[in-house]
Amino acid sequence: MKKMGPRSAPAEPFFLQADCGRRFCLYHAPQAEKECRGAFLYVHPFGEEMNKSRRMAALQARAFAAMGFGVLQIDLFGCGDSSGDFSDARWDIWKQDLTIARAWLAERVAAPISLWGLRLGALLALDFARGTSTKIAQILLWQPVLSGDSFLTQFLRLRLANEMLSSNQSNTGGTSALRNRLKAGEPLEVAGYELAPDLAIAIDGLKAADLAVKNSPVHWFEIVAELGRPMTPAGAKVVNAWKESEVELFLHLVPCLPFWATQEIVECPELVSATANAVAC
Numbered sequence: 001m002k003k004m005g006p007r008s009a010p011a012e013p014f015f016l017q018a019d020c021g022r023r024f025c026l027y028h029a030p031q032a033e034k035e036c037r038g039a040f041l042y043v044h045p046f047g048e049e050m051n052k053s054r055r056m057a058a059l060q061a062r063a064f065a066a067m068g069f070g071v072l073q074i075d076l077f078g079c080g081d082s083s084g085d086f087s088d089a090r091w092d093i094w095k096q097d098l099t100i101a102r103a104w105l106a107e108r109v110a111a112p113i114s115l116w117g118l119r120l121g122a123l124l125a126l127d128f129a130r131g132t133s134t135k136i137a138q139i140l141l142w143q144p145v146l147s148g149d150s151f152l153t154q155f156l157r158l159r160l161a162n163e164m165l166s167s168n169q170s171n172t173g174g175t176s177a178l179r180n181r182l183k184a185g186e187p188l189e190v191a192g193y194e195l196a197p198d199l200a201i202a203i204d205g206l207k208a209a210d211l212a213v214k215n216s217p218v219h220w221f222e223i224v225a226e227l228g229r230p231m232t233p234a235g236a237k238v239v240n241a242w243k244e245s246e247v248e249l250f251l252h253l254v255p256c257l258p259f260w261a262t263q264e265i266v267e268c269p270e271l272v273s274a275t276a277n278a279v280a281c
Helices: 048-052 055-065 091-108 119-131 146-169 174-183 197-205 232-243 269-280
Strands: 012-020 022-028 036-044 069-074 113-118 137-141 188-190 193-195 220-226 247-256
Touching: 012 091, 022 055, 022 091, 036 055, 036 091, 036 119, 048 055, 055 069, 055 269, 069 091, 091 113, 091 119, 091 197, 113 119, 119 137, 119 146, 137 269, 146 174, 146 188, 146 197, 146 220, 174 188, 174 197, 220 232, 220 269, 232 247, 247 269
Parallel strands: 036 069, 036 113, 113 137, 137 220, 220 247
Antiparallel strands: 012 022, 022 069, 188 193
């Protein structure tokens, strides 16, 4: 695997106290010789996508630190090395985690604080920004999930695929049957993660088009297969809806592999560069 990214001081690991235990965090301080230009709170993706994306998140955090930005990476409740089981995770708890993390950053740096979310973490960042009265300097979205409904369906299909492989039979109930079990209050284990009905319902109701943020510039980084490829029609529809809502939106199409879903851990230096360039402007 090719290595890239600027050298910087090691990130500072620590645990942040919250209502439900502690949250594991990594803080990337801005380089000492740089004037602090601001700070970013990173909102990680869902499930296994979080693990697949750790390398890219670290590379971007180091790039920001080299530019003079502080970056706080937090493992949300029930995720990574934080307290709690994934089965106890809830959307509202995750938003409260962001409130606590942002407050920590505000005490650490006397500079504007921004949000940076990946995949479902992008929707969480948007939902958090819409519900806070505190100014968010800017919002960076890496490949935001467009529909919680579709995302949940894709996640549930992992369980169906596993059942088909283990039993060598097709599952006639499909995702509709799994959704009905969730609606009945039954937790489901999917790809090693126990999904609580409350969390599933919260995700199911999310739509990027409904999460327009008007009071902060938004940089949307969309991954495309190759240079010159347009974004998907579904993504373009959300872009149009946000522009009609007067969102200050900047769209960046970046060719690279979907690193959050690849079998092997991969890097996308083009995305790191595009994100750094957008912030530097």
